[in-house]
Amino acid sequence: MTISNAPTIVWFRKDLRLQDNPALAAALHSGAPVVPVFVHAPDEAGRWAPGAASKWWLHQALQVLGGQFADLGGKLVLRRGDSLAELRDVIEKSGARRVYWNRRYEAALREVDATVKRALRDDGIEVESFNGSLLNEPHTVSTGSGNAYKVYTPYWRKVKERKVAPPIEIETEGLCFPDQYPRSVALDSLELLPKVQWYRKFYPHWEVGEAAAQTRLRDFLDGPVAAYDTDRDRPDRDGTSSLSPHLHWGHISPGQVLHALSDAHDPRATGSQTFAKEIYWREFAYNVLYHFPHTPDAPLQEKYADFPWETDRAALAAWQAGRTGYPIVDAGMRQLYETGWMHNRVRMIVSSLLVKHLLQSWNDGARWFWDTLVDADLASNTLGWQWSGGCGADAAPYFRIFNPMIQGKKFDPDGHYVRQWLPELRKLPNRYIHEPWEAPDGILRQAGITLGEDYPRPIIDHKQGRERALAALDQLKNENA
Ligand SMILES: Cc1cc2nc3c(=O)[nH]c(=O)nc-3n(C[C@H](O)[C@H](O)[C@H](O)COP(=O)(O)OP(=O)(O)OC[C@H]3O[C@@H](n4cnc5c(N)ncnc54)[C@H](O)[C@@H]3O)c2cc1C
Known part of the structure; x- marks a missing residue:
C-alpha cells in the first residue's frame, strides 16, 4: 500500500453527519479509502462526561450514522477506551496514514485532542483538524483590545457581517472504503442506554440523526419561523425549532441552518433575524466556554x-x-x-x-x-x-x-x-x-x-x-x- 492509497481515518465526535462535514470532505478529497471511527471515551471528559439523556441520544445517533455508512457500502468502526490507544490500534490494523477530525471546544476535550495530535504526528501520521461546529471559532473573535467578549450584543455586532461559509456538499457516492476493517465493538457494548429506563418516554418525541435534523429544520422554516419573534417565548405553542440536540451532536451545522434560513426567507424579516440571533447565542456560549474554560464549575464573575x-x-x-x-x-x-x-x-x-x-x-x-x-x-x-x-x-x-x-x-x-x-x-x-x-x-x-x-x-x-x-x-x- 502506498501512502496515497493508504486509508484515511475520520474520527467522528460531535459532528455526526455526512454533509457539510469538513473532516469527511478532506478525507474524500484525499481519494483514499475512508475508515470512519467513533471512540467512546467518557472518562476523557472528566466531570462533564455525557449525562444519561445525552447518552440515550448518542446511542440512536451512532445507530443512524452506522446505517448511513452501511448504505454507502462502508462501516462505522466503534471503539471504547482511551482515544489515543484506540486510534493507534485502528491505524495499525487498517494501515491508515492520515487522521482527520472536526474540533471540540471543551477544555478537557481540547487537551485530549492536542495530546492525540502530537502523539500521532510523532508516529509519522498526517493529522488535520477542521471547524465543523461553529460559524466562527472562538480564537477568531476578539474585542478591539484583543480580549474575549463577555457581553452578547457587541460580540454579535462583531460577527454578524462575517460571511457564513456555504455548506460543503459531499458527494457521498464518491466515498470509497477499505476491503477489510479493523475490529469494531457492538453498539450495545458501549453501554450508552441508561440503566433506569425512564428514557423510554423519549422515543415518541424525537427522531435522531442527520435526515431528521433536516426535516425538523424544513418544518420550522415552512411555518413557525415567521412568528418566531413572539412565539419563541410561548411554551404553549410549537414556536421554536427544537434543533438544539441536533446542533449539539452535529447532525446539522449552524452554517446549514443559516443558509437554509436565508434561502427560504428574507433574512431581514423579524422572525428570521431573531432566530439567526439565537444561533449566534450558541456561538457566544462557545466563545465564553473557550476563553473562560473554568466556568462550568465556577462563576465567571x-x-x-x-x-x-x-x-x-x-x-x-x-x-x-x-x-x-x-x-x-x-x-x-x-x-x-x-x-x-x-x-x-x-x-x-x-x-x-x-x-x-x-x-x-x-x-x-x-x-x-x-x-x-x-x-x-x-x-x-x-x-x-x-x-x-x-x-x-x-x-x-x-x-x-x-x-x-x-x-x-x-x-x-x-x-x-x-x-x-x-x-x-x-x-x-x-x-x-x-x-x-x-x-x-x-x-x-x-x-x-x-x-x-x-x-x-x-x-x-x-x-x-x-x-x-x-x-x-x-x-x-x-x-x-
Ligand atoms: C438554564 C438554561 C440552561 C440551558 N441549557 C442548554 C443546553 O444544555 N443546551 C442547549 O443547547 N441550550 C441550552 N439552553 C439554551 C436554550 O434554552 C436552548 O438552546 C433552546 O431552548 C433549545 O430549543 P430550540 O432548539 O427549539 O431553540 P430555538 O429557539 O429554535 O433556537 C435555535 C438554536 O439556537 C441556539 N440557542 C437558542 N437559545 C440559546 C441560548 N439562550 N443559549 C445558547 N444557544 C441558544 C440553540 O442551539 C437552538 O437550538 C439553556 C438555557 C437556560 C436558560
Missing part, C-alpha cells in the same frame, strides 16, 4: 464565588420532581423528565426559582439539566445557568427575580402548557391555573384537587423567597465590601 447558597436536598428533590407547587415550574420540570427537553422561557423560570427562591446553587441545577437534557451542552448549559445565577457573561442581575405566577400568566395565558404536563390540574379554571392555592375550596373540589395531596402547596411563599434571596445577595455584598 468571581465575586459570586462565595455566594451563601443553602444545601437543602429536599428542596432540590422537589424541584427535580416538578413538585414545587408553582405550576409553570413544575410543568417545565415534568416536560424535561418526560421528553429530555424544556422550552427556553421555562428553563429561565425554573432556574430562577431554584437559585433565587430556593437558594440552591446554580451548579446543582446545571448538573440536573446535564443528566436529563438530550441537548445538554457544556457551553450553552453553563451560560444559561450562570445567566440565571447572575454570575456569568451578560447575566441577568441576581436582584431581578422572576415572579412565577406573572411569568405563567404572560407566557402560558390559557394554561395549555401547564395542563399538558400537570394533568392533575387539568380541570382548574384558567384564573387559578398558575396559582391553585388562590382558588376557593369549592373550585378546588370541583377540579378534583386537594392541595397538599394531589398537588403541593408552594414550597416557599413567593414574597418570602424573594426577600430571602435579596438578603443573601446583601450578605455577599457585605462580605465583599
